[in-house]
Amino acid sequence: MAELLKGKEVVDALNERLKVEVELLKEKGISPTLGIIRVGKKSEDMSYEKGAIKRAETIGIDVKSFVLEENTSQEQLIQLIEDVNQEESIHGVLLFRPLPKQFDDNAVRKALLASKDIDGITDQSMAGVFSGTELGYPPCTPQACMEILDHYNIDAAGKKVVIIGRSLVVGKPAAMMILQKNGTPTICHTKTKDMPAICQDAEILIVAAGKAKAIGTEYLNKKQIVIDVGINMSEDGKLCGDVDFEEAEKIVKAITPVPGGVGTVTTSMLMKHVVEAAKKRVR
Amino acid sequence: MAELLKGKEVVDALNERLKVEVELLKEKGISPTLGIIRVGKKSEDMSYEKGAIKRAETIGIDVKSFVLEENTSQEQLIQLIEDVNQEESIHGVLLFRPLPKQFDDNAVRKALLASKDIDGITDQSMAGVFSGTELGYPPCTPQACMEILDHYNIDAAGKKVVIIGRSLVVGKPAAMMILQKNGTPTICHTKTKDMPAICQDAEILIVAAGKAKAIGTEYLNKKQIVIDVGINMSEDGKLCGDVDFEEAEKIVKAITPVPGGVGTVTTSMLMKHVVEAAKKRVR
Numbered sequence: 001m002a003e004l005l006k007g008k009e010v011v012d013a014l015n016e017r018l019k020v021e022v023e024l025l026k027e028k029g030i031s032p033t034l035g036i037i038r039v040g041k042k043s044e045d046m047s048y049e050k051g052a053i054k055r056a057e058t059i060g061i062d063v064k065s066f067v068l069e070e071n072t073s074q075e076q077l078i079q080l081i082e083d084v085n086q087e088e089s090i091h092g093v094l095l096f097r098p099l100p101k102q103f104d105d106n107a108v109r110k111a112l113l114a115s116k117d118i119d120g121i122t123d124q125s126m127a128g129v130f131s132g133t134e135l136g137y138p139p140c141t142p143q144a145c146m147e148i149l150d151h152y153n154i155d156a157a158g159k160k161v162v163i164i165g166r167s168l169v170v171g172k173p174a175a176m177m178i179l180q181k182n183g184t185p186t187i188c189h190t191k192t193k194d195m196p197a198i199c200q201d202a203e204i205l206i207v208a209a210g211k212a213k214a215i216g217t218e219y220l221n222k223k224q225i226v227i228d229v230g231i232n233m234s235e236d237g238k239l240c241g242d243v244d245f246e247e248a249e250k251i252v253k254a255i256t257p258v259p260g261g262v263g264t265v266t267t268s269m270l271m272k273h274v275v276e277a278a279k280k281r282v283r
Numbered sequence: 284m285a286e287l288l289k290g291k292e293v294v295d296a297l298n299e300r301l302k303v304e305v306e307l308l309k310e311k312g313i314s315p316t317l318g319i320i321r322v323g324k325k326s327e328d329m330s331y332e333k334g335a336i337k338r339a340e341t342i343g344i345d346v347k348s349f350v351l352e353e354n355t356s357q358e359q360l361i362q363l364i365e366d367v368n369q370e371e372s373i374h375g376v377l378l379f380r381p382l383p384k385q386f387d388d389n390a391v392r393k394a395l396l397a398s399k400d401i402d403g404i405t406d407q408s409m410a411g412v413f414s415g416t417e418l419g420y421p422p423c424t425p426q427a428c429m430e431i432l433d434h435y436n437i438d439a440a441g442k443k444v445v446i447i448g449r450s451l452v453v454g455k456p457a458a459m460m461i462l463q464k465n466g467t468p469t470i471c472h473t474k475t476k477d478m479p480a481i482c483q484d485a486e487i488l489i490v491a492a493g494k495a496k497a498i499g500t501e502y503l504n505k506k507q508i509v510i511d512v513g514i515n516m517s518e519d520g521k522l523c524g525d526v527d528f529e530e531a532e533k534i535v536k537a538i539t540p541v542p543g544g545v546g547t548v549t550t551s552m553l554m555k556h557v558v559e560a561a562k563k564r565v566r
Binding site for chain 1: 406407409410412413414418440441442443451455458459462465469470471472474475476477481
């Protein structure tokens with residue numbers, strides 16, 4: 001049976017480190033603070049927000065929430081972002097997207113200061129991920145994948161790493177992060193031919209296919225580390241990943257569970273970025 | 284023997300298209316103009332500049348060159364860039380880098396407007412390449428590789444494309460461009476294990492290894508398309524690519540020569556971007 005790469009272990013270890021850092025910052029008069037901007041009351045946003053607030057509390061990070069009505073104008077939202085940019089006591093900002101239809105996503109993203117962009121949504125953050133330099137912050141989901149590899153001492157250097165999915169929030173940045181770790185990334189997607197064979201050849205497989213249990217036996221090998229980014233509702237109403245976990249567990253060397261894997265770690269990446277942003281304020 | 288993917292054919296076809304577009308723009312009162320900013324008198328910069336001016340003339344693009352002394356201050360250079368940003372008659376800017384040591388490359392890059400960044404050096408251009416959106420312009424070398432594929436009707440969709448090299452000016456953007464073409468990119472580099480086997484499995488091989496004749500028989504297969512980005516001086520004092528051309532020519536399906544391949548097309552990408560930038564001025 002595969003080793004389970006549980007998110008909780010990663011989060012617990014990270015929380016301990018972050019708590020210490022928050023304490024040190026507070027001694028220096030800096031109270032790390034997360035700003036949350038939410039437009040409307042989408043249930044998934046509110047549930048993520050609730051989780052983030054709870055995680056922040058555990059670590060000692062303050063949260064300031066700004067909630068705008070669903071019918072807020074673009075000008076109002078941009079004004080709020082500019083106010084938050086100016087507000088020295090807020091170190092990082094989580095802005096829930098996709099925004100309602102009346103908003104121009106590009107204009108809104110552009111309003112946010114890269115130095116507060118802890119969720120990696122600005123062009124500067126993207127350029128930072130692409131170039132491997134510290135511009136802004138990387139998106140939290142692919143970074144959670146890397147954090148899991150690090151925690152379980154899985155070295156990607158020199159390894160064949162196949163990534164399924166080419167999105168801007170997971171697949172592409174994950175490939176860039178794997179390059180930073182000296183791994184050899186291959187990015188697969190819906191137009192890839194022979195995908196099972198390509199994946200079966202991978203030493204590390206990062207799956208963000210966006211389809212419940214799509215990745216089965218023919219994609220897997222017994223030496224493989226599988227990181228499952230997917231969160232889906234299966235036919236029987238249970239949460240499941242993009243990997244057929246029951247099958248994979250019998251084959252691969254190690255795998256992240258869903259729930260309890262990558263998703264669990266993602267919120268912690270947000271907290272890590274807030275602390276990093278706050279540390280940059282120390283003179 | 285391999286088919287030769289000559290750059291000249293690509294350039295000739297492109298020149299014809301660009302000449303027509305330039306004519307149409309001039310009829311609308313817009314004279315596409317390339318601004319060149321050079322600090323000092325490095326011989327390779329001057330030789331590239333000379334080639335660019337000649338290529339521009341052929342197409343009907345105007346060139347305005349700005350040459351600063353080697354010991355120019357950062358303030359002076361940034362002031363010049365800001366002036367050129369403001370200058371409506373200049374549509375795109377080529378800034379020679381690396382700059383002399385006294386300059387902060389990040390600050391200089393940041394000064395240039397993305398809308399005039401025809402050589403893909405700004406963060407916005409990088410974010411554009413990474414996200415596959417039209418922010419700024421992609422770097423010319425990897426785009427020249429794509430132009431060659433397009434010209435010779437080589438469809439990357441669904442194909443295994445292996446890229447050797449992970450630089451910000453070639454390897455990484457080439458991978459993103461291959462994704463845009465629905466290819467499946469793998470990025471290899473100095474820390475990659477089993478590189479010959481990985482390359483031998485490629486249907487398209489893009490080589491930016493930076494080492495003369497480094498890629499020989501064991502990397503190649505007979506169905507392969509090889510795009511050689513390298514430009515090196517071989518031991519006998521002749522220009523050569525990163526691929527061992529004499530060996531490769533006997534094995535692969537098609538290959539770009541060096542000289543006369545990718546390098547030849549690169550300058551044309553600069554011209555294409557100037558014309559694109561000028562077209563955005565049409566109201």
